[in-house]
């Protein structure tokens with residue numbers, strides 16, 4: 001057989017057949033009411049921190065995911081940060097974060113005054129594994145006065161952040177039972193999970209708080225933006241207040257009752273997002289067709305396969321990923337080099353967070369499976385319109 005890289009390219013070409021074309025990893029698409037809504041903001045002057053599209057995107061989001069409330073904010077990182085703050089994180093608390101995630105998950109913990117405590121990922125699948133987390137806590141944590149403490153550092157372990165990596169659902173139910181046992185608060189990172197369901201329920205809606213992102217490379221974009229999802233009305237009101245400078249309502253006076261944040265989503269961005277959300281269903285249908293094509297193209301190859309959704313889960317297939325069955329950085333990079341040389345934009349997963357300079361000293365579990373994923377997973381072009389022929 002030719003090299004594995006050549007074989008991967010041959011199979012990717014079945015999905016992306018045009019050798020002349022540049023295939024980006026993920027491109028946004030604006031085919032609906034984007035210009036009209038953004039134009040309305042400009043014509044009316046409502047471009048900034050208030051306006052009807054902000055209320056509308058919050059209602060549209062809550063309705064789509066089936067949460068009682070959504071609070072729009074300026075990006076996904078701040079959505080995570082404010083969720084941690086609102087959930088009661090205290091400075092110096094540790095929060096369990098997978099080492100295999102985008103850096104923003106850990107950064108948000110730091111921005112909120114906490115310390116990320118890195119955990120491994122399941123052997124099969126890209127997300128945290130509930131039974132391994134339970135075993136790890138059994139060893140390294142203890143409950144005192146109704147709080148979970150890290151035996152080694154003595155610090156409180158405040159919570160855990162399940163992440164739905166690449167749009168594949170994390171076992172939040174399993175993690176929730178571990179969290180309950182160890183008095184941990186769950187803040188879900190659903191930045192990559194808009195349109196992902198578990199047994200018919202949208203991710204981020206069964207816990208207390210979850211954060212979405214609408215960055216340009218996500219399924220739905222507002223340019224930059226994010227949202228907090230919650231079923232708790234009081235919490236939602238508190239987060240809205242806190243993210244809008246904690247200003248008290250008054251016809252003309254500026255009165256603020258806390259050190260608030262300016263994390264609000266501008267109306268201009270919300271307008272773009274409202275139009276994007278109208279096309280979410282059709283986007284998800286196309287993503288599914290594209291994922292099926294990749295799965296089909298790699299069928300029967302012993303050395304590599306395409307990551308599929310788990311039973312009971314409906315993935316949004318945000319980014320399609322090829323997994324080499326034998327983790328090997330050199331082979332991974334050979335595949336990446338070849339695909340990128342062919343103008344097929346491909347990327348590895350993120351450098352594991354515990355290897356980054358600012359997180360090298362952070363507390364962590366034994367990391368094993370995440371290292372294997374890092375050396376074996378390759379993301380390939382996944383824009384929804386690639387499903388159109």
Ligand SMILES: *Cc1c(COP(=O)(O)O)cnc(C)c1O
Pocket residue numbers: 075076077078101102104105163189191192212213214215224225226
């Ligand atoms: C995109 C992303 C974020 C952060 O979102 P921004 O809107 O870019 O701040 C957080 N976590 C994960 C897993 C992401 O993919």
